[in-house]
Amino acid sequence: MRIHFIAIGGSAMHNLALALHHKGYHITGSDDIIFEPSKGRLAAKGLLPETFGWDPEKINTGLDAVILGMHAKPDNPELLKAQELGVTIYSYPEFLYEQSKNKTRVVIGGSHGKTTITSMILHILKYHNKSVDFMVGAQLEGFERMVHLTEENDFIVLEGDEYLSSPIDRRPKFHLYKPNIALLSGIAWDHINVFPTYDNYVEQFRIFVDSIVKGGSITYNIEDDEVKKVVEASQNTIRKFPYTTPEYKVVDGQTLLETPEGPMPISIFGQHNLSNLAGAKWICQNMGVDEDDFYEAIATFSGASKRLEKIAETKSAVVYKDFAHSPSKVSATTNAVKEQYPDRKVLACLELHTYSSFNADFLKGYKGALDAADEAVVFYLPESVKIKKLKEVSPEQIMEAFERTDLKVFTKASEFKDFVFDQDYGNSVLLLMSSGNYGGLDLQAVKGLIEAK
Structure with a gap:
């Protein structure tokens, strides 16, 4: 496939470009400015635009699709040319859905904790040599990219951001993934520039829960009152699995997680991270990882980049x-x-x-x-x-x-x-x-x- 990225330099966009290049697609892109580390990573794979700026000549009917980044404006000349020629235009989340329509989609949503929970899940699966596709919002230790896409993997794990999809698609990203397995960690009003009222913000999570495919499941933080209300009020025919913060204690600066085998030292700390751990455990079990294997792997998890x-x-x-x-x-x-x-x-x-x-x-x-x-x-x-x-x-x-x-x-x-x-x-x-x-x-x-x- 021939794919052109409008605003290829963004953190998410350049990782998707690298993932598709790795998959064997022909990738081109444009941006008005690109900073490190995106610049160096794109250059290393021969994907860095020769010049910065927008060039409508890069858009032609030979393209299979254009992927439009949030950094672009609705009047972007390359976007206007693509619309004029009738080239298929995807937002970032739309394209991820297209790539995963035939997979089991695991989507981690919530105002907070979603990057950490997604990172935990990916760490556990990698520890046990279980290969999955994924998209996560942070660079993880031991992972080359933030996005990985294949034809053969059965699962894809997606961090479900509630922010907007593209300049011409004002739907939150996580509305487009249609999860089979979902998690909701917490709801606390954010993105006030996009969701001007609290109820308008909460409504996005109601839509997310209702977007879970029939017969799917939602794992949710029952200690968050708003999450509890949203999930338990949903009439969607899905299974609902509540989770709570597990028992733990701090001794001499070391957090000890209570497990069936006794207290286990872990690197992460704080009630919110222990709550994240409980959610990740449920999801991993839904993906075929048993409890003992989860504990063995989580003991080696040191945290997501920029998160404590x-x-x-x-x-x-x-x-x-x-x-x-x-x-x-x-x-x-x-x-x-x-x-x-x-x-x-x-x-x-x-x-x-x-x-x-x-x-x-x-x-x-x-x-x-x-x-x-x-x-x-x-x-x-x-x-x-x-x-x-x-x-x-x-x-x-x-x-x-x-x-x-x-x-x-x-x-x-x-x-x-x-x-x-x-x-x-x-x-x-x-x-x-x-x-x-x-x-x-x-x-x-x-x-x-x-x-x-």
Whole structure:
């Protein structure tokens, strides 16, 4: 097949391009700019566009399909040419469904935890040499790509994102997969720029549950009240499997998971991650992995990239970075770190970076999110607010939203960097949370600073 990617440089898009190239398809692509690591990975396979920019001449009737990325605009000249010529146009999730119509589709959905749960499942299956197709939203240790597609594998495991499919398809991605086996981990209002009301956001998950094929199953976090309501109210003729956080304890900084064979040490920690583990266990059992084999494999799982990822550690200090940015994720991550290190000072630094986090109403949801930390910092760039064409946010608003009188708020990257590098990290944990890059903070330099102490 001959496939052209419009906006090939995105994280998801370039991984799909690499997967299809590996499968033997002829791949071309365009983008107005491509950053690392996408640039280098595409170049290594001969898929990097010779020049940046949009070229309608790349679109012709010899193409079997065009895959349209979210980065493109509805008036993209290549898209307009494809529409004019009648070339088949797919969004990213539409094409993944086309590739998996004859497979058993396992879809992991939820406002939080879906990348970690998908990563756990893939780790377990790989540990036991069970080959599956997959798409996951993070680069996993031991996996060459975030997307893998074959003709022969019976299962495909898909991370089910609720964000929009493409510039011309405003349906959430996970509405298009039609799962046979599904999981729903939690519902906490996110993407406020796309789903302006809470009920509008929750409705997307109702549609997801109803999209499960008849006779399929939903594994769901019964400890999340909204998830419980959505799943149990569904009239879809599917099997429903609730899960809860398993028993565990923390002893001398080590999390021990209670198993039928007794307490077992694991690398991940925090109630939210133990809940994720329980969901992954149910899904793996639905895919033919027995309980003993699950426990054996999960003991070797160290976590998904950017999800409570340890970047430095000494006898007296440790540094984690985490993708957490929404209120529920920030709260869960901060609580997890404090539970794991109750006798250390936890310094939690949150960068507000997303569209939602600068919305005055959404900001109120951060109340108490950093309370578990001994010291709390919020960093944001007023320039980011302007770029997103949002109403100005003041440090006073941030203080009021978090309801923490000792909260430190930084609005300049240089001042935030100086603060981080000026701290005494004896008997402490530094937790960095953001979906951005902390104003260009050099994490390798932070690692060097900690290890030099």
